[in-house]
Amino acid sequence: MRSSLFIYGACFAAALLSTGAVAQEGQARATFPASFFSDANPQNALDLLERVPGFTLVEGSEVRGFGDAAGNVLVNGVRPPSKDVSLVEYLERIPAASVVRIDLLDGAVVGLDAGGSLLVANIVLAASDSSSGTLRINGEGVGDGRVGGSATATWQGSFRGASLSASVQGGRSGLELLEGQEMLFSGDGSLIEEGPLRDRRAEDTFASSLLASGRILGLDTILSGSIRTYAWGRFSENHLVAGGLLTRPRTDVEAQNYDRRASEVSLQLSKAFDRHEIRFNALRNTSDVSDSSSIEIRRTASDFDSSLFISDSDQTEDILRLSWEFKSNDWSTQFALESVRTSLSAESAFRRTLSSISQPVESEFTQVGEVRGSAAFSATYSGLPAFIIVAGLASERSRISLTSPLNSSNTYQFLKPRLSISWAASSKMTLSLSAERSVGQLDFSDFVGAQQVGDGSSTQTNADLQPPQTDAFRLAVERRWGESGSLGLTLVREQWKNLVDVVPVDLGQGVGNIPEAESYGFDIEVTWPVDFVLPGAELKLAGAWRDTSVRDPFNGRSRPPQMLEHDRTTLSLRHVLSSRLTYGGSYTYTPPRRIFRRDQFIEFLEGESMNVYGELTLREGLKLRAEINNIGGQDLDRSLIRYAGTRELADVSSVEIRERIGRSSLAIQLASTF
Template sequence: MIRYVALASTALASALLFAAPAAAQATPPALPALPLPPPGPPREGVISYPPEFFAASQPGNALEMLLRLPGFTLDTGDTIRGFEGGGGNALVDGQRPTSKTDPLDELLRRIPAAQVERVELIRGGAPGIDMQGKTVLANVVKKPGAGFRGLFAVANNRLYDGRMQHGVRLELSGGKDGRNWEGSARYGFGADDGGDYGPGVRVAPDGSVLVRSNIDSESDGLQKTLTGAYEQPLFGGKVRVNGRMFWEKWKEEEDRNVIFPTPLLVTVDDVYLSEDTELGARFNRAFGDKTTLELIGLRQTKERDIGSSFSSPPDTGRFHLIRESSETIGRGVLKYRFNDTLSLEAGGEGAFNKLDSQTELTENGTLVVLPAANVTVEETRGEVFTKGVWRATPEWTVEAGLRYEASSISSDGDVSLEKTLNFAKPRLAVTWQARPTTQVRFRFERVVGQLNFDDFVADSSLNTGVVTAGNPDLNPEQAWVTEAAIEQRFWKDGVVSLTARHSALTDVIDRAPIFTPTDVFDAPSNIGDGTKDELIVNLTLPLGRLGVKGGQLKGEVTWRRSEVEDPTTGETREISDLRPLDWEATFSQDLPRWKATWGVDFYGGWRETSYRFNEIEDLKLKTYVKPFAEFRLQPDLMLRIELPNVTERGIRRTRTIYAGPRNTSTISFVDDRDLQFGRGVYVRLRKTFGG
């Protein structure tokens, strides 16, 4: 069997060149929101950082300010259907951005540092602020008023093999008298650094070599993005309309030169085309000093065209997938603030989702019948909620809420079914400011995941030879989450926090076999109950007292342990694709005398293991290291130089293949490939203009 590999490298491309040119663009003031409590000392739960705090690091925009914020690690949010519960941990003027497809880090890039009045770190909750299910939020408060501003940035990333991957960004904004506009255009190339060249070997259970090959692959693509927004007064409040269009073409080409036992050239070519659109609107109006109404509408579409071809003479294979999806959301929230210590809000949200998918797989010209290859899935989903934040005393804050979700899902085509789901989702969070520098936080919540429509339809990888069946009859994964955290501040700007989290899982979504009259396939399935435990350490260490003036070390490490019963063997194992260890760190030093900042980013290596009924796959990604330096050549001109991947990080994939189900069959062979990716040189020049 042959299966198409989903191009996960798309996300890596975005993380490389496309998102790299940081922007400095004025965005209009956010719509009216219930005011935050006045900035105060840590014991009030809100710490205010003025622009002067960040000045030495020469930030160009709000994102670069948040990256230096003590005790804060940016979370851009979850890609889920619906609006409630999918936001990240950063707000702008007390509000979550309306867009779902415009990444949060990109939106923060478009807020120039000159437009930021202060950044507030909200720890444990504050009356009038929706914490989005987070215990720590950053709030970017912008200065009132906006004149014409712009940014133009060009960048180039020279890869080790000579490829030049350039990018261009243009951003403009302006307005007056409450009528403001903004627009941006980005164009750039990027590459997947998860593996490019290296050896491959297939061995028998006795250790003898069955196949030896040299692998040469290349993955890169082009992304184009247009965004715009406009706001003005309306009906005693303000309305803001935003739009986004996104195009991507990604390709992956692999040549596998078999050198043993018989010379042979195996080729796999993948092309991934996508087009996304989004239109959103938000209306806010205050009724007096205590009541605020917020209305949100959102419509987004996604189109995917994925093609793959495989050649291993005399065998050939072709895979083609066309997938169109859309989401329409309406949401209303009424907020009431009794006083500086108590606020309540209630609201509702409705969403309609649709997916049309057609899949075709052929082997040697013969059509292969795949389960759930061609389906249409529709979901109607509604949710009502109420939340409250109460600062009982200066030391204690309580946040409580209840959400109730109901949805109806239907599927037509290869699989016909209808189902209705209902879930109540309570939440309780308590914060204790034990001392001005010590805070303890507790959270207990029921979390209900969102079904991934991609799991409903068949998929295939011509690279690995694995077919994945679709399964529209899935229930969302649920978890009762218990979390406790302690945060200690020291040396004025130093922070260390320890978080322990336990999740009791129900309806875990993993992999299980699906049997047909003629074959057996792997498919996403609910495989029962499980557990997940996490321990997270976050550190911000100012290095001035250690002799490194202007230096800072920031990092976060997460340990995970999970358990679930394997549906094939009945034995206890970890959950598929859940990394036991994640870590990242950044060292930076400001050099005001030289108008420069330099440092090193570290992204730790990780392991993921996935379990199928007849295969165990281990992916190991090595540590990625990136030194950087930034120079202010003129007040409005910044030069940044990076040396991506100085460690020449690669990825190792080991697949243990069984003759049949793992509980009754022996190992057929082990396939191992260790692919490397070389170093690069990245240069960006950023010019700002306007008032």
């Protein structure tokens, strides 16, 4: 309660003092001209951005609506107009030769387009009518002889006064081979059975996009469209032998397939006059998803058990957004109105065969619809020496309706205040303090019951879900030195309300809310030039740590939230040996992921991974890159503990352990500009 009063009161007071939130000239924390990147022989804007010290690219959030889906990159001061086209894909279209500089801006100064990021990169482009493009051909292979290949082509030019950019990509990638052992133990620790397993994975993609911009009837107009398909598949086979015997009484075969087809069209109109700018966005995207998972336990050709779960869903989203900006010497403001209409139709079916006898098929059809409206205001005052004060307030109202079997509807309404104060202690050091309330969105799939065939558990439908709320407090310090040295440290304190997790539903379990939870920790980002050891080399460290706890709704004990995935910690080295040759490598640690069910506990441990790469410029505009991933293999273990009743209160009935190693893979890329 105190934290809520503090946020509301502070934001209200700051709003009374200010009328404005967009970046002003000269407010960049750091500026990197095109010459800063010349030693890397970059081909596109993404190559440049990866070299910016103290910055990590953050893609937009996969949420409904446009305002909350922003990433941390602007192009000429404006966020890209598409949700479907990723920032990586968007930046790969922009030739490096057209980039004048990259400015790092305080996210608070950027305002509503910052998407909540503390640091935002603004890529400033030079006006040009010339055309250019890139072509990249990729190949990769893993230890079982499988190979994959993909290609990406981008082009940027003009036609009859309009600027055009396009991209097309497709192929097979993401090849993985996991090999190891599976062991099943009884509750008292006795080995029941064990055997080798082999797990293969791959993904197939195709995507194309087109963007056109120009002036129509005095309005700056951007029209974009995209289509894409994505298919991921996994096939695992495990031969189990009874403990102490040489026979093979059983073979387990697991398969998963995920297919997604999506399309999007968007229109952006903007008009700048005096110190004002008005922008209108209209966007529609559709997606069709088919997801299936199966497991077959075969003892003989005619004696087997199997389970198959299939889910097919169609989702459509329509967005209208109107925003206004005002800039002056010391003040700036932003105001935005947004309307979103989303619908999802999902059909699921579960089929089980026990001892070769088919059971009745369980099926369910669910429709979910949402109408969402929001208004957001952000104001910035920069008239005090070395200080920037930002206040914001957003309001949203949504109604989610569900058809059979739930036949219910809920209305949600929230206020989301925000306050941020930044202090430039020197030209190289900035401190900032922020307090913010955010409200998450309910995942439509959480309203659809599901069967996890891999572990035998299920979740029921739940019409009483509430969106999660977070009160976050951040204290950040950024220190830069030399040409490329930087240190960013952010202390984080979060208090959650209605955290979405797995909870008791009726006599089973389903996706629901945990009333309260809390978290604290830090994020760190370091770029450290090590010229004193290797001239032209630098180290980068990016990571996060959190101490998070919730009270388990099944047994009342403290535990982490369900499947909480913190950022990985990565330490990387990059050495520019000459104008033609660059090499480097990285070490990555991935925190464990945990699943908590009523009578089960599952833990995934990915372990550490190491990668190395080398880049050779064959001639101007032509570059060869080779990399080896997962040197020495990467552990990917899973532990599944089943209980005879409520988890940790009842006795353990069995323990299933999978110890797997991901094989190393080799990837080669040939990239050219034209």
